[in-house]
Amino acid sequence: MPEYGGSPESTSSAAMHPGGDDPESELERKIHLLFERSVSSVQDYSSKIHQMYLSPALARARAFSETHPVLSLFIGIYSILSFVPIAVFFFSTIFILFASITVALAAATILSGFIISLSGFFLFCTLFWVSLVSISVTALALVVYQLKRLVINLRGESTWQTGTKKWVFELQEFALSRLPKKSHADNSRIQEPPRVAQPEDTPVKMEAVESNLF
Numbered sequence: 001m002p003e004y005g006g007s008p009e010s011t012s013s014a015a016m017h018p019g020g021d022d023p024e025s026e027l028e029r030k031i032h033l034l035f036e037r038s039v040s041s042v043q044d045y046s047s048k049i050h051q052m053y054l055s056p057a058l059a060r061a062r063a064f065s066e067t068h069p070v071l072s073l074f075i076g077i078y079s080i081l082s083f084v085p086i087a088v089f090f091f092s093t094i095f096i097l098f099a100s101i102t103v104a105l106a107a108a109t110i111l112s113g114f115i116i117s118l119s120g121f122f123l124f125c126t127l128f129w130v131s132l133v134s135i136s137v138t139a140l141a142l143v144v145y146q147l148k149r150l151v152i153n154l155r156g157e158s159t160w161q162t163g164t165k166k167w168v169f170e171l172q173e174f175a176l177s178r179l180p181k182k183s184h185a186d187n188s189r190i191q192e193p194p195r196v197a198q199p200e201d202t203p204v205k206m207e208a209v210e211s212n213l214f
Contacts, residue, residue: 146171 065072150167157163 061072146167149170150164151172154160154163155165157166
């Protein structure tokens with residue numbers, strides 16, 4: 001019988017994946033290749049930057065330090081010592097800028113709230129005085145209207161007593177028409193007619209009268 005180089009499980013897995021590779025291993029291999037390409041590209045860019053900029057700058061600095069040792073020492077010490085003040089200046093500038101913006105926003109919010117509250121108070125006072133003026137004007141209009149009705153009634157009647165009584169009656173009707181109306185039950189109770197004596201009550205009353213006479 002011919003012998004095969006693998007077990008039945010490997011044969012079945014190979015049959016399921018014709019390429020002979022696991023999908024997970026293929027993905028890991030692609031990720032590894034991508035990572036290697038990224039690392040190689042970073043190394044290439046860093047080597048180019050080093051060759052194009054850093055190496056010439058270091059060479060020039062070395063040549064300058066060899067030709068001017070005292071000046072190069074002064075520049076190095078000055079650069080090291082001035083780094084801290086420059087950093088403090090930049091950080092303090094950024095902090096002051098953000099603090100100023102925060103304080104300005106807070107002050108603007110507080111000031112706007114105060115102005116809105118003051119405006120609301122003045123609006124309330126104005127509306128209160130407007131309501132008082134409206135009530136006064138309405139009352140004055142009613143007084144003028146009633147005086148006009150009084151004059152009309154005095155001119156329309158023969159005597160001023162009759163005209164005054166008619167005006168008082170109209171004023172009462174006007175005031176009663178503005179009052180809330182009573183319910184139907186109350187009206188029916190008030191307007192209920194008095195009880196009339198029935199015919200059968202008459203003999204009893206007549207007997208009481210005769211007993212009093214005798």
